[in-house]
Amino acid sequence: TRTMDDILKCDLIISGSGWMSHLEVEVIRQAKLRNIPCLTILDHWVNYLERFGTEEETQPQMLAVTNTMALEIAQDKFPNRFIWLIPDLQINTYKQALRGVQAIPNCILVILEPVSITNTEFEINIEIILGLVASAISIKEARGLERMIVRLHPSQIDDPTLIRNLEALAGKFEISKGLDLINDLEIADVVLGMSSYALYISSMCGLETYSCFASNSTHWTRW
Numbered sequence: 001t002r003t004m005d006d007i008l009k010c011d012l013i014i015s016g017s018g019w020m021s022h023l024e025v026e027v028i029r030q031a032k033l034r035n036i037p038c039l040t041i042l043d044h045w046v047n048y049l050e051r052f053g054t055e056e057e058t059q060p061q062m063l064a065v066t067n068t069m070a071l072e073i074a075q076d077k078f079p080n081r082f083i084w085l086i087p088d089l090q091i092n093t094y095k096q097a098l099r100g101v102q103a104i105p106n107c108i109l110v111i112l113e114p115v116s117i118t119n120t121e122f123e124i125n126i127e128i129i130l131g132l133v134a135s136a137i138s139i140k141e142a143r144g145l146e147r148m149i150v151r152l153h154p155s156q157i158d159d160p161t162l163i164r165n166l167e168a169l170a171g172k173f174e175i176s177k178g179l180d181l182i183n184d185l186e187i188a189d190v191v192l193g194m195s196s197y198a199l200y201i202s203s204m205c206g207l208e209t210y211s212c213f214a215s216n217s218t219h220w221t222r223w
Contacts, residue, residue, distance in 0.1 A: 004030065013038040017051050017060075029057045037061065041086075042070055043197045045220045046122060048077040066091075069220055091204045094182055098205050101186050107147040109184050110136045110173070111193035111202070114155045122195050122213050130165055132212050136192050137172050143190075148173035151184055151198070195220070 004026070007013060013031050015024045017040050024040070031038035040060040042048065052058050063081050065071045066088035074083050110133055116123040133150060140148045150173050156162050178184050181198050185191070190208040193199035200220065203209040213219040 008034060008036065010036065012036070015040045017042050017044075025052060025058045028052070028060060029055075032057055032061065039064055039084075041065070042074055044195075045069055045073055046195055048073060088204075091201055094185065094201055095205050097182050098185060098207075103187065105187050105189040106145055107149055107187045107189055108136050108140045108143075108145050109176075109188035109191045109202075110148070110150045111191065111196055111198045112150060112152050112156060113194050113196050114153050122216070122219065124194055126162065126165060128194070128212060129162065132192055132194070133166065133169060133173070135212075137169065139190065139192070140172075145189060147187070149176050149184055149188075150174070151176040151178075151181070153196075 007027060008030055013027060013036055015027045015031075015038055017024055028038055028040060030036075038060070039062045041064045043066060052060060060078070060081060063074055063078060063083045064086045065074050065083065066086055068085065071083065071085050074081075112129055112132075113124055115125055115129075136148055136150075139145075150166070152162075152175060176184050181201065185202060185205065185207060188202070188207055190210070191199065191202040192210050192212075193202070194212055199209060199211060203221070211219065211221045214221045
């Protein structure tokens with residue numbers, strides 16, 4: 001396990017931009033204070049500004065995105081930053097892995113996201129989460145699928161409120177045990193979600209994919 005001191009000894013730092021964690025923001029801050037070049041990878045299309053807070057010290061120095069949709073948004077939100085479009089190696093790897101799957105998928109996969117901490121156009125609340133799970137149960141029964149798997153966001157694993165609400169639907173689905181998204185996608189016949197990059201990966205890999213925000217004309221699923 002690397003410590004912050006180990007990271008700050010590097011000549012170049014490449015950081016993520018997960019808005020549910022303060023680690024990336026702190027890395028950006030410390031790199032800027034020490035004049036270490038830091039490239040931040042944006043792997044989504046929402047909350048670009050909210051991810052980095054309001055302080056100048058936590059604003060990204062340089063940015064990289066993996067698709068043209070993200071590039072367009074990043075250029076608008078960060079007009080004075082260097083932004084590079086790089087290959088999406090993760091999607092390429094997933095596509096390759098899924099092409100090698102022999103089993104016939106017979107499962108509906110639900111990819112959850114945490115409740116929004118800011119008011120955004122695609123705000124997520126507990127009602128939306130439970131509604132998505134209920135819709136998935138209906139689809140599972142209508143299609144006669146054998147299994148339904150709910151993939152929690154890492155921040156939800158110890159969320160007592162969410163777990164308590166999901167328990168009301170006990171017996172109709174199982175919680176994902178796979179650490180890697182590919183394990184769940186390999187057995188999925190159809191995938192439901194909201195806005196996550198995991199949902200985008202599912203779509204780009206050719207799986208039947210739906211978002212509860214798809215009716216909104218500005219959502220990425222309509223681009």
